[in-house]
Amino acid sequence: MNLRDLVYGLYARRVEGRLDHAQVPKHIGVILDGNRRWAKASGGTAAEGHQAGAEKISELLSWCAETDVEVVTLWMLSTDNFDRPEEELRPLLGIIENTVRNLAADGRWRVHHVGTMDLLPARTQSVLKEAEQSTDGIDGILVNVAVGYGGRQEIADAVRSLLNEHAAKGTTFEELAEIVDTDMIASHLYTRGQPDPDLVIRTSGEQRLSGFMLWQSAHSEYYFCEVFWPAFRKVDFLRALRDYAARHRRYGS
Secondary structure: OOHHHHHHHHHHHHHHHOOOHHHOOOEEEEEOOOHHHHHHHHOOOHHHHHHHHHHHHHHHHHHHHHOOOOEEEEEEEEHHHHHOOHHHHHHHHHHHHHHHHHHHHHOOEEEEEEOOHHHOOHHHHHHHHHHHHHOOOOOOEEEEEEEEEOHHHHHHHHHHHHHHHHHHHOOOHHHHHHHOOHHHHHOOOOOOOOOOOOEEEEOOOOOOOOOOOOOHHHHOEEEEOOOOHHHOOHHHHHHHHHHHHHOOOOOOO
8 A cells, every 4th residue: 555545545534534424415416427538538438437437336335335325316327428429328338237237236225217218228228127126125225327317308207297197097187287286296206205315416527417306406415526437536425425514404595
């Protein structure tokens, strides 16, 4: 171990030792940003960057398990990503499939897909469904894998699902207009039944949500980290938790 690693380890333990577990967020959303830029800076390919980012996920979940986090939502592929060239999208989907398989095989996480299945290739759909079914009974961190996800699309899908449900019941539009409220729409989101994210972390220095959990993050705290996702360290994670714990949440007031 070199001096830099030693100093880093000591600092990380110091931050962790001062962390108040009573103030830890129960649901953390993470925008895994910066894979391609990390690869470019390292002289690698986009696929190598995505693979390095995928390997970081298991570390993050282990850190979450150590700090009593209950739900983690990982934005792995947005609806906008389908505009990328086929030569980049194909290996990215393969990396995501392998990552989801590994999460399911780990035995500690309960995997749940959030996103639009219809946009995904049949093989990717199958991997996501199998991972969700095989981990359904696991009593561990609930890991939402956001694949083919877009915040606007989620809200549109929720409204469509709500309309279809009430159409099947014979509810008229006039009757539905009288009773529809935010709770009814929320009950049709991809994350229905889950707590909203307390904290949203975005790596790579970008300071925007880009459509991530638009409905659920209305009262979330945001933490923007300068490092690219593959370079995200435990100390960066602990700093985000420390920053969250120091804030006074006013829930929109």
